């Protein structure tokens with residue numbers, strides 16, 4: 001084993017948004033400052049750099065709603081004390097369907113907001129409906145809950161830029177976007193001021209502890225050991241590999257998801273548009289010849305079939321900017337994680353065509369994307385139920401903070417707080433057990449989660 005050169009109370013593998021949030025919470029909530037973050041690349045440089053940086057409290061299950069509410073409260077506190085350095089906005093999520101009576105979606109809202117208080121689901125219908133969409137009074141004045149607009153005429157009145165067949169809107173209000181990079185940077189700075197450290201090295205082996213003996217290799221090949229009483233596995237897509245070093249397996253898979261960003265030169269998306277999601281499944285508008293070609297190749301056959309909903313679009317860079325971002329988490333195929341995944345070359349074309357259904361102006365870019373467009377992506381590291389793993393591993397003293405799928409930016413602060421509280425031996429809220437690997441022992445909960453039709457993947 002590599003000789004030990006450094007000791008720490010807590011060693012955290014991975015300085016993505018989640019590892020940083022755990023370290024930050026240990027220092028700021030519990031005064032645990034002897035913390036070392038071991039990071040192979042740049043902090044915030046892997047999955048955390050690919051995030052769409054959106055947040056919401058819309059979930060099919062109240063535990064996930066509570067989890068993201070907790071995180072949003074922690075982000076708000078940071079926004080307040082830093083003069084909103086993290087650029088938290090609150091335009092909401094605008095969910096759109098062509099179903100004028102979306103009973104299933106309304107039932108899902110009722111389930112997700114259960115226990116959150118009265119009056120959170122507000123139905124609006126008809127000419128005199130009282131609904132105010134903006135955040136003019138500032139994000140702190142925006143109401144929580146959801147405004148549901150029913151009927152094409154009402155939708156058209158407030159959202160004239162959408163395709164005319166949009167028939168109902170669910171406007172999730174405690175939602176918006178933020179700069180995840182600024183959040184990570186702020187927490188890292190606070191951690192450093194408190195005495196926390198960052199080591200640029202790859203963890204290559206771990207001898208179970210406590211104390212854990214962690215073998216690392218620096219970019220110049222230098223090997224060194226770190227001894228730590230507590231080990232936190234926050235290695236993003238590689239949490240499975242770190243677990244394997246301890247002889248454990250985690251119930252996770254990695255699924256590549258992609259985004260497309262480009263300059264909206266034709267100005268087809270209003271600059272003040274909220275993060276807008278087309279919830280309806282659709283068959284992409286291929287010509288008969290294109291459809292036949294796609295169907296003939298097993299690698300593309302699914303694209304010729306009806307596709308799931310969830311195409312999302314939002315302006316990027318504020319009112320003065322010109323860029324827009326499109327995304328669609330339609331891929332479900334598990335893959336071996338790598339640091340630089342190969343992107344699917346047809347993704348830009350697919351997402352443009354799909355987004356054109358709700359935003360007809362976007363069709364102008366099919367086959368004519370501005371040259372500076374960026375197509376990027378990373379892995380959703382996820383459990384089957386799409387709940388995270390934030391809690392103890394089997395080896396005493398080892399913890400995991402991972403599997404934050406497509407919600408790691410929005411939920412990192414809560415994941416950090418829950419894990420830091422647990423490591424410090426503080427009292428934990430009920431949701432802590434449900435969000436940790438411990439839930440796997442709860443057969444009834446796991447069966448209910450696996451049976452859920454919607455899992456909140458976006």
Ligand SMILES: Cc1cc2nc3c(=O)[nH]c(=O)nc-3n(C[C@H](O)[C@H](O)[C@H](O)COP(=O)(O)OP(=O)(O)OC[C@H]3O[C@@H](n4cnc5c(N)ncnc54)[C@H](O)[C@@H]3O)c2cc1C
Pocket residue numbers: 013014015016017018019038039040041042043044045046047048049050051052053054055201202203204234235236237238257258259376377378379380401402403404405406407408409410411
């Ligand atoms: C396309 C896309 C869009 C997304 N959009 C959103 C969104 O809108 N809102 C939202 O909330 N979330 C979003 N997410 C999810 C979010 O980005 C992730 O959940 C989050 O970034 C995960 O953070 P992490 O710290 O767990 O992982 P990472 O950011 O991957 O960090 C893990 C770190 O561990 C390091 N590491 C791994 N192995 C080792 C080792 N052996 N030794 C040392 N270091 C190691 C890695 O280098 C890496 O820096 C999106 C994700 C993707 C891919």
